[in-house]
Amino acid sequence: MSHFLHLKHESIYNRACELIEIGDKDRALNLLYDCFRVKKYRLWNKTMESMADLTLSLCVEMRKSLYAKQTLHQYRYLSQNASFFIISTNTFDNVAIKFLKLCEDRVHNLHNSFLKKINAQSANDIECIETPESLLSSYDDSQKLTERSCRDNYMPWAKFLWEAYRNVLENIKNNKHYENLYCEICVRSLKYCLKYGRKTDFKKLIDYFRNHLKYIRKAVIKPYSVNMNIPDTQQLFIEIRKEMVNTSLQMHLFQDAFKSLEELNSIIISMRTIPKASLLSSYFKSLSIIFWQSEHYLYYAATIKKLYQLYCEKRKSPTRNEVTRLSVLLTCSALIIPLIEQDICVDQSLTSEELRVAKSEKLSGLLISGGIPTRESIKKYIDRLNILDNVPICLKNTYYALELSNKPLKMLDNVSETLEYFEKNNDVKKFLEPLIEVICIRLILQLSNLYEVFSFSKLFKLLPKTVDKFYLERIIIIMNRSKYVPIRINHQDDTIIFNPSKSCDNSIDYKYCSNVKESAVYQAVANMSIQSEKIKDILIDLKSKTDDNWMHEWHNYRIDSENNNYSERLELLKKTFEDTTKTTLTNKCTVKIKTSTVDTSLQNKIKQMTSNLTKSEKKVTFDEPIVEPVISVLDAALSKKRKIMQSIILMDKKVSYATKAKYNVDIKIYMEVMEAQKEAYKLVWDQTEKKIMNNYEKLLAERNTIVARLVRMRGQGNQFFERVLNDRRPLFTINLEKYNKAMYLEKANYLEKCKAEFVKRKIDEAERKEELRIKKEKLEQQEKERIEMEIRTNKLDLAALKRRQFEEECQRKYNDKIQNVTKAMSRPDTYMGRKSVDYNSPYKYTSRKSENFSNNHNFSRGYSSQIKDTNQNGTANNPTSENNAWLQKSSSKKKK
Secondary structure, three states: OHHHOOOOHHHHHHHHHHHHHOOOHHHHHHHHHHHHHOHHHOOOOOHHHHHHHHHHHHHHHHOOHHHHHHHHHHHHHHHHHOOOHHHHHHHHHHHHHHHHHHHHHHHHHHHHHHHHHHHHHHHHHHHOOOOHHHHHHOOOHHHOOOHHHHHHHHHHHHHHHHHHHHHHHHHHOOOHHHHHHHHHHHHHHHHHHHHHOOHHHHHHHHHHHHHHHHHHHHOOOOOOOOOOOOHHHHHHHHHHHHHHHHHHHHOOOHHHHHHHHHHHHHHHHHOOOOOOHHHHHHHHHHHHHHHHHOOOHHHHHHHHHHHHHHHHHHOOOOOHHHHHHHHHHHHHHHHOOOOOOOOHHHHOOOOOHHHHHHHHHHHHHOOOOOOOOOHHHHHHHHHHOOHHHHOOHHHHHHHHHHHOOOOHHHHHHHHHHHHHHHHHOOOOHHHHHHHHHHHHHHHHHHHHHHOOEEEHHHHHHOOOOOOOHHHHHHHHHHHHHOOOOOEEEEOOOOEEEEOHHHHHHOOOOOHHHHHHHHOHHHHHHHHHHHHHHHHHHHHHHHHHHHHHHHHHHHHHHHHHHHHHHHHHHHHHHHHHHHHHHHHHHHHHHHHHHHHHOOOHHHHHHHHHHHHHHHHHOOOOOOOOOOOHHHHHHHHHHHHHHHHHHHHHHHHHHHHHHHHHHOOHHHHHHHHHHHHHHHHHHHHHHHHHHHHHHHHHHHHHHHHHHHHHHHHHHHHHHHHHHHHHHHHHHHHHHHHHHHHHHHHHHHHHHHHHHHHHHHHHHHHHHHHHHHHHHHHHHHHHHHHHHHHHHHHHHHHHHHHHHHHHHHHHHHHHHHHHHHHHHHHHHOOOOOEOOEOOOOOOOOOOOHHHHHHHHHHHHHHHHHHHHHHHHHHHHOOOOOOOHHHHHHHHHHHHHHHO
16 A cells, blocks of 8 residues: 555545445555554644544454554554644544444444343243254254354454453553543443453453552653652542452452452552542442451451441531441441451461461551451440440340350340341341351350350250251360360260360360459359359258158158058958858868768778788789779768868858958958049040040141142142143144154165265275276386396496496507507607607507597496496486497497
């Protein structure tokens, strides 16, 4: 485009517009770009702004980032060197803002179209169920407009916009006349990252701003350079850092927000004037959010304290609602400050005390003024300003219960209202979990002052319902590992053992034990516990004495009643014994009278026979006949004896019945007791039956409700499935037909593909065979040519050898002739030492022959060298026609 550069600015601009109208944008861009590069046009003109706008618009359309960067750089150089600098700087601001506006509009439109396509696709995905035919159709070429293709169209423009921001910032970052533009573009770039969720670009941008600030602080001050000591410049950089902090908090990048707050803190500290209250309030609000997210509740309470101070000091007439809100926040933040530093048990083995102190100093330095905050300092501040007067009563009671009183058994009653208040109020709902943890720790500490052993189940009753066993065990472990209070869990007895006195005497220094021993409250509680132990012993003694007296009286009463019953039974037994003895005597007399009637003679005979039998021992044989009279006598005696024994048995039965009947009194008592027990058992049975029936009725009612609900759900579910199936059945049939058609086509295509592959494989195989055949023939031909060439070279070598022998022979003869000539010339008959030459002699042509011989010799040497070169190159070409002619001439000469 050099043939247009002799024109003026207006002519070049018009020519570029004409090229754009005919669609030749590349030539127009090159023309405008060359115009900005040439030194001839480095003078300000009004048309330069329109030319710059047109150039940058073409760069946006064609996505030429490098052209845009160079154009901005050259235009800034022109505007900076212009005589009317104020007007030119405004024009550069307009050009840069228009350029960024074009980029932002293009990215915004593409992003909206991208979202619409994705939403439409997601809506279709929701309406359609994933089926085999849908999976098959998803691979069709007509359905390739997916999220990936949309993203491929959108992402390059997002990258171009990011590069546009960077290019503009690079051109104006170190110039004090463009500070306002720099601040505006920084804010716009941060909003771009927030709007489109560009976290990676946001981190790069923050690093860029951070490095720029470091460069400004280290750089030497020049006429156009940025000076951080000027209040307006400080204010602009503060606005940028505020926007960085807000954006990072909205994107949940708390680490980057903390770094930005550190930079903001350094700028505020370096300010020579007092910062505004609005700046400090926004700074402390952002700082409180970061401390809350990092669970530094102590520093969070310190920031709320700073906000309360700032509001009360700067406002002449603070509103009641705002004061109440800040008072509630300050009180809640003071309550949730942990009593135990839970990270001590982790950091103690990894970091030293110096590093922890340095960390606390670094965090406290962000508070701008004041030293390292503590829990006691915040409590003193609350008590000194009577902040509890502005908070609800439930929160006030909770503060007293946790911080001032020592009543662990009533703590839950004082805290329950506050927990309900936190659950209902969204502003303070976030304080619920840390407050429950503080309540658990404070309750355990107060119990350790009063008890040595405490039941684990009772401890659960004193805690909120949200606390479970594992949570409580974790807190106890943390308390013990942090060496705050000695405590141990006995899982066998399900108890907690507190032993502060013994553990404090050991080498381990428990913090809470040492603090409690030094306090006056501990002494009062210890004295009270001693007095309570004494009172307890006295009560036990009195109770033991009263129990002994009562037992003695009861024992005497039991003895008297038993003695009376025993005497009555003895009388009854005596009467029954007398009656039984009388009856037995009468019976014996009657039996004796009856037995006396038996014949004494028969008895004597029986005695004799029995005595004889005993004497005879084994000699008696039972085969001998026994006398019949003796047998009859024995039978009669045995029958009488049986009758007597039966009568005695009957009498014994009568006596036993009589004695049993005499125990009717005891039986009546036992019957009364049994009836009372039956009635008691009956009552218990009735009660248990009622409970079982009630439970059964409840379970039955629950079962009926569940069954009814399930039946209702089943009916509704069946109706829903029927409706869905009826709606989807035609679509399913259509999709099934499409699937069958696609499957048929796919099978046909697959068969054709297999057939084509088979044919191709056969053709390839034939071609491969043909190539092998050709290669084999070629190798054979080469081998044949090589053999022929070897034969030819051998022949040529033989001819050369013969020629060399001939040449040597000729040379020898020539040397002999020269020697003969020299000898002849040395004879005395020559003229002046030279032999006279006879021209008729045969030696008159010697010199000519020698010349011819030398020429032939040189030619033959050249030919032999040519043959050697051909042999070295490996080519065996046939000799040329000239060589053939020379061979014929040499052979004819030899013949001659």
